[in-house]
Amino acid sequence: MNQILREGSNLRGMAPRYGIDPKGTNKLAINKSVKMFASIILIFGIAMISMGVYGKITEKPKQIDQQLELRETKQGSKVTLKITSGKPVRLVSYKWNEGESTAIQGNNKLNIEQIITIPQGNNILKITVTDYYGNERDYQKQYIKKSNDSQNPEIMIIQDETDKRKIKITVKDDTQLTYMTYEWDKYREISTNGSSTQNLEIISRGKQEKIVFEKGKKEHTFSLDIPAGNNILAIEAVDGEENVETLKKAIKGLLVPEVELSTKNGILNIKATDEIGVSKVEVNVDGAISNTGDTPLNLKEVNTSIEVGKTKHKITVTVINMQGQQKVKEIETGA
Structure with missing residues (x-):
């Protein structure tokens, strides 16, 4: 009997493998289980959050800006890009071939215009437009430029030193002038703000005159009589590479009886x-x-x-x- 009691006593002194230990001898096992369970929950939560964020990032826009339109026009050694839309354009980027990309921020504009100089040789202009909803539109076009001339002609207008009723015009180019045109238009003032021609309204257009230059001509100077009254002189000069320079100047001619x-x-x-x-x-x-x-x-x-x-x-x-x-x-x- 005493032996049995002693054995029972020994049993009571041992930590049970399962159940609650009244003496607290299995606290370590419980703590390990709790920590493991918490870790599993934490990992699962992070995974779920990550999946949610990834889903938002990779989610494709549900709408497309149907009004977005890109137009390009080539004149001489330059390309003019015009992007228009009914909603603000986010971003426009362009590059030649696989070269460095140039970015133009939309800044909530509905219209973006950019003039790009065409490099010499055979090149591909690659354009990416990001619309209001985040959609990217890709465009590309080939341009071939044989000459390295990319400069527009120069136009200068000064008062004729010998006669106040005349002006002197000089056009020049670093390679070759092809032709120039000019015309006198009548105007009236519609505002006191703006530059010399922004606040003017053309009321009648004059006859356009054209001067064709001989091959190799780089500079030409001549004088013009100033018509009486309020005039806008519009001049356009074109070089051998079809680079175009335009100048408009408001000039008041002295009125004569x-x-x-x-x-x-x-x-x-x-x-x-x-x-x-x-x-x-x-x-x-x-x-x-x-x-x-x-x-x-x-x-x-x-x-x-x-x-x-x-x-x-x-x-x-x-x-x-x-x-x-x-x-x-x-x-x-x-x-």
């Missing part, structure tokens, strides 16, 4: 008009001079008559406006 002369029954009829105002009218009949006096008339229209007789006369009429500009007209009368 208009004079009409007629004779009837020995009477000379004079009609003088000027937008600013006629200041003085002077008549010279065979060297005998008469005028309207030193006090400015300041009239936009003057009609006057002088008796000169029916014999032969050489008459010169000079009309001066309020700016000091004058118009001279001659007439012969009699038999």
